[in-house]
Amino acid sequence: xxxxxxxxxxxxxxxxxxVGVVVAATAVVLTLDLLGALATGGVAVxxxxxxxxxxxxxxxxxxxAGIGLSMTYSILGFANFAHGDYTTSGAFxxxxxxYLLAGLGRADVxxxxxxxAGGSVFGAQLGIGVVATPLAVLAGLLxxxxxxxxxxxxxxxxxxxxxxGESGIALxxxxxxxxxxxxxxxxxxxxxxxxxxxxxxxxPDVEIPLADGAVTVGAHDITLLVVASGLMLGVHxxxxxxxxxxxxxxxxxxxxxxxxxxxxxxxxxxxxxxxxAALTGAAGYVLVLWKGTMTFNDGWLLLLLIFAAVILGGIGxxxxxxxxxxxxxxTASLAAVWxxxxxxxxxxxxxxxxxxxxxxxxxxxxxxxx
Amino acid sequence: xxxxxxxxxRIADADLTYVLAMLAGVYALYLAAGLAxxxxxxxxxxxxxxVTFYVAxxxxxxxxLNLHWGYTGLFNIGVVGFMAVGIYTMALVSKxxxxxxxxxxxxxxxxxxxxxxxxxxxxxxxxxxxxxxLPALRLRADYLAIVTIAMSEIVRFTLLSRTFQSxxxxxxxxxxxxxxxxxxxxxxxxxxxxxxLGLEGAYAGLVGLVGTxxxxxxxxxxxxxxxxxxxxxxxxxxxxxxKRAGESPFGRVLKAIREDxxxxxxxxxxxxxxxxxxFMLGCALMGLVGVLWFMPQGAITPNTYRPRxxxxxxxxxxxxxxxxxxxxxxxxxVFAALLFQGPLYFKNLVDRAVDISNAPGSFGPAxxxxxxxxxxxxxxxxxxxxxxxxxxVLMGVVLIVLMHRRPEGLLGHREETAATVxxxxxxxxxxxxxxxxxxxADGGQR
Numbered sequence: 001x002x003x004x005x006x007x008x009x010x011x012x013x014x015x016x017x018x019v020g021v022v023v024a025a026t027a028v029v030l031t032l033d034l035l036g037a038l039a040t041g042g043v044a045v046x047x048x049x050x051x052x053x054x055x056x057x058x059x060x061x062x063x064x065a066g067i068g069l070s071m072t073y074s075i076l077g078f079a080n081f082a083h084g085d086y087t088t089s090g091a092f093x094x095x096x097x098x099y100l101l102a103g104l105g106r107a108d109v110x111x112x113x114x115x116x117a118g119g120s121v122f123g124a125q126l127g128i129g130v131v132a133t134p135l136a137v138l139a140g141l142l143x144x145x146x147x148x149x150x151x152x153x154x155x156x157x158x159x160x161x162x163x164x165g166e167s168g169i170a171l172x173x174x175x176x177x178x179x180x181x182x183x184x185x186x187x188x189x190x191x192x193x194x195x196x197x198x199x200x201x202x203x204p205d206v207e208i209p210l211a212d213g214a215v216t217v218g219a220h221d222i223t224l225l226v227v228a229s230g231l232m233l234g235v236h237x238x239x240x241x242x243x244x245x246x247x248x249x250x251x252x253x254x255x256x257x258x259x260x261x262x263x264x265x266x267x268x269x270x271x272x273x274x275x276x277a278a279l280t281g282a283a284g285y286v287l288v289l290w291k292g293t294m295t296f297n298d299g300w301l302l303l304l305l306i307f308a309a310v311i312l313g314g315i316g317x318x319x320x321x322x323x324x325x326x327x328x329x330x331t332a333s334l335a336a337v338w339x340x341x342x343x344x345x346x347x348x349x350x351x352x353x354x355x356x357x358x359x360x361x362x363x364x365x366x367x368x369x370x
Numbered sequence: 371x372x373x374x375x376x377x378x379x380r381i382a383d384a385d386l387t388y389v390l391a392m393l394a395g396v397y398a399l400y401l402a403a404g405l406a407x408x409x410x411x412x413x414x415x416x417x418x419x420x421v422t423f424y425v426a427x428x429x430x431x432x433x434x435l436n437l438h439w440g441y442t443g444l445f446n447i448g449v450v451g452f453m454a455v456g457i458y459t460m461a462l463v464s465k466x467x468x469x470x471x472x473x474x475x476x477x478x479x480x481x482x483x484x485x486x487x488x489x490x491x492x493x494x495x496x497x498x499x500x501x502x503x504l505p506a507l508r509l510r511a512d513y514l515a516i517v518t519i520a521m522s523e524i525v526r527f528t529l530l531s532r533t534f535q536s537x538x539x540x541x542x543x544x545x546x547x548x549x550x551x552x553x554x555x556x557x558x559x560x561x562x563x564x565x566x567l568g569l570e571g572a573y574a575g576l577v578g579l580v581g582t583x584x585x586x587x588x589x590x591x592x593x594x595x596x597x598x599x600x601x602x603x604x605x606x607x608x609x610x611x612x613k614r615a616g617e618s619p620f621g622r623v624l625k626a627i628r629e630d631x632x633x634x635x636x637x638x639x640x641x642x643x644x645x646x647x648x649f650m651l652g653c654a655l656m657g658l659v660g661v662l663w664f665m666p667q668g669a670i671t672p673n674t675y676r677p678r679x680x681x682x683x684x685x686x687x688x689x690x691x692x693x694x695x696x697x698x699x700x701x702x703x704v705f706a707a708l709l710f711q712g713p714l715y716f717k718n719l720v721d722r723a724v725d726i727s728n729a730p731g732s733f734g735p736a737x738x739x740x741x742x743x744x745x746x747x748x749x750x751x752x753x754x755x756x757x758x759x760x761x762x763v764l765m766g767v768v769l770i771v772l773m774h775r776r777p778e779g780l781l782g783h784r785e786e787t788a789a790t791v792x793x794x795x796x797x798x799x800x801x802x803x804x805x806x807x808x809x810x811a812d813g814g815q816r
Contacts (some may be wrong), residue, residue, distance in 0.1 A: 079512045079516065108739055110737075111734055114732070114734050117733050117734055118731050118732025119735060126375055159770055162774055163773065166777075168511075168512055169445060169511055170777060171511065172445075172512060173684065173769065173773055174769065174770055174774075176681055176766075177765075177767065177768070177769030177773065178770060180678075180681065180762050180763070180769065181747030181762075181767050182766075183762075184758075184759040184763045184766070186754050187759045188760060188763070189731065189733045191732045191733065288642045304523060342527060342530060342533070343527060343531060343533075345523070345527060346523070346524045346527045347529070349520035349524055352507075352516075352520065354519055356505075356506075356513055356517060357505045357506075360510075
């Protein structure tokens with residue numbers, strides 16, 4: 001009786017949601033394959049450990065930047081293609097501040113403010129690192145968030161506010177224009193070259209032994225972990241404790257109804273931009289701190305992964321964005337176990353496309369904004 | 371009946387006038403710029419040929435995208451992926467077999483004729499369109515957008531990867547060349563066409579004629595010029611095809627889907643089928659443009675096919691106006707001439723007037739004299755020297771301004787008459803006359 005019931009339930013599930021079953025089966029096969037390879041020594045445990053750690057770091061950055069994208073997506077109703085360039089802009093502003101504080105008196109102010117454009121000054125030469133120059137890094141982090149907020153509010157005032165109420169597609173196309181203009185202005189000012197920003201050799205790290213090797217955890221990894229999780233908890237608290245979260249949920253459900261009930265919609269929109277941009281600017285800053293290099297299209301290259309994370313988690317849900325970010329980061333990193341590393345990003349996109357097909361509302365779908 | 375054809379003729383004439391006026395304007399501008407730059411006959415011919423080429427490719431791309439977005443409402447931002455698939459498939463099929471001839475190419479092809487490769491490229495692009503469309507068409511427009519752009523990046527990663535750098539196919543060693551790209555070592559497509567048509571003699575005569583004005587190597591100039599004109603013929607072909615498709619019952623269903631998919635479905639149309647067909651046709655055309663654009667370039671590398679190329683096509687379509695074929699051609703032309711090629715000409719013009727070779731290499735040295743001594747010259751030089759970046763800034767700003775001021779573009783969403791009878795000048799007495807006429811008038815567009 002029990003077996004027959006289970007069987008018929010399984011059959012119903014398979015016929016109703018064939019794609020879901022295939023996805024689940026694939027996930028099981030891949031997991032078994034990985035476990036088998038680990039057991040037989042085909043894949044070193046420490047390598048998987050390193051990939052997981054790397055994926056976690058990437059995932060935190062993607063999740064942190066994704067919160068803002070997810071919030072504006074649900075409240076203003078459009079996919080903001082300029083979001084990645086907000087990340088880059090914040091990062092450049094923050095690093096200008098860090099360079100200035102770390103290098104004042106050792107190089108001319110112009111070169112420092114331009115983050116060493118044209119190879120005039122290098123991060124390693126200034127000895128930048130979270131341990132060596134903690135104040136400069138902290139100031140840079142705050143500046144990055146603040147600059148991204150100012151930029152997002154300015155762009156919203158000039159570009160997006162006049163289009164409030166237009167279709168999401170019109171806004172999407174406009175945001176592509178913003179992305180084009182911002183990214184190339186950054187290149188115009190800061191130059192096209194990829195530059196080293198930290199004194200990577202001098203950053204302390206510890207080797208955590210793991211079965212057949214070790215996973216290296218550096219001070220910048222810890223910084224990223226602390227900053228990202230701290231900001232995520234902060235946003236969680238903010239949206240839970242204040243009425244802002246409720247107002248945002250109301251707005252993303254129905255703008256007109258929200259206004260009728262007395263919610264100051266424009267103020268909520270401003271708050272959304274402020275929170276989202278601050279997080280994305282900080283994400284850009286810690287990403288550069290962690291990687292140790294930066295260039296003008298870092299954020300643009302990250303954007304599609306951020307979209308993947310947001311769609312995966314369900315648009316409008318900040319927890320969805322965080323979880324989605326971790327899934328995407330881990331996928332892009334761990335994919336290298338099975339497929340050539342050049343397809344790692346492709347694997348993350350494939351995961352996103354599959355989620356869109358199986359569950360278009362995302363993992364946390366239906367539960368929007370906190 | 372004669373009034374109908376007269377009406378249609380008038381509209382077509384007006385559209386043709388727009389396009390010809392655009393072309394004439396572009397040529398006048400470029401010839402004037404060329405004369406100002408002091409080009410000789412060769413330079414003038416060359417600049418006109420180059421601008422013709424870009425006007426034609428962007429017009430074709432905008433036309434194909436218009437089928438997706440303007441007619442069917444499919445938000446495709448993966449255009450460049452279909453172009454890349456088109457040219458890479460064409461290269462795979464038409465490149466000579468490895469080891470034949472004295473080519474330095476690392477990988478070979480199947481060695482089939484060029485036209486086979488072109489058809490294969492279109493088919494491959496259409497097939498990729500099907501693969502994307504089957505699952506994705508049920509999604510919202512913004513999700514489809516993200517899926518298509520992710521797809522175009524997956525295509526680029528595949529082309530870049532070392533895994534497919536070289537592999538065996540039908541006993542031949544072929545490949546995608548990886549990051550270093552492919553050398554297109556097949557016969558020049560133009561020479562192949564001229565040969566097939568048996569016009570070598572006439573072509574040699576033309577080269578000789580041009581040789582009287584252009585002293586050195588007139589053949590290169592003539593080749594470029596003739597190829598540009600050939601592309602204009604392709605534009606006309608695209609236009610004809612899409613106009614026919616748009617006015618057919620098929621096209622009317624597409625427009626119905628664009629306006630309200632549920633209504634079209636309620637009227638018994640299998641909207642998914644129509645969307646897939648429209649998507650595949652557009653993708654095949656994008657694949658063909660990929661072939662036509664990059665076939666004469668000699669070599670291709672994967673990083674040419676970045677999403678920015680897709681956005682170029684979108685800007686062209688939005689300038690012209692989504693939903694209008696004529697608008698798409700105009701938009702493609704205006705974009706290519708003013709935004710894509712124009713800034714480079716402007717730089718050359720400035721370079722001619724003042725020497726910009728000593729422009730500062732980065733922003734710092736450019737802006738320091740301005741702030742310090744109030745000397746704007748280094749900054750202006752740097753600005754002109756960075757025209758390649760600033761041109762993209764300009765494109766972004768143009769896109770924003772268009773979406774603010776004129777989202778319908780030059781000729782977007784014109785009422786296109788779907789009726790077979792003239793709908794204008796209805797006299798009151800005629801109103802209750804033939805019932806069928808009114809039905810015909812409503813049955814079309816709305």
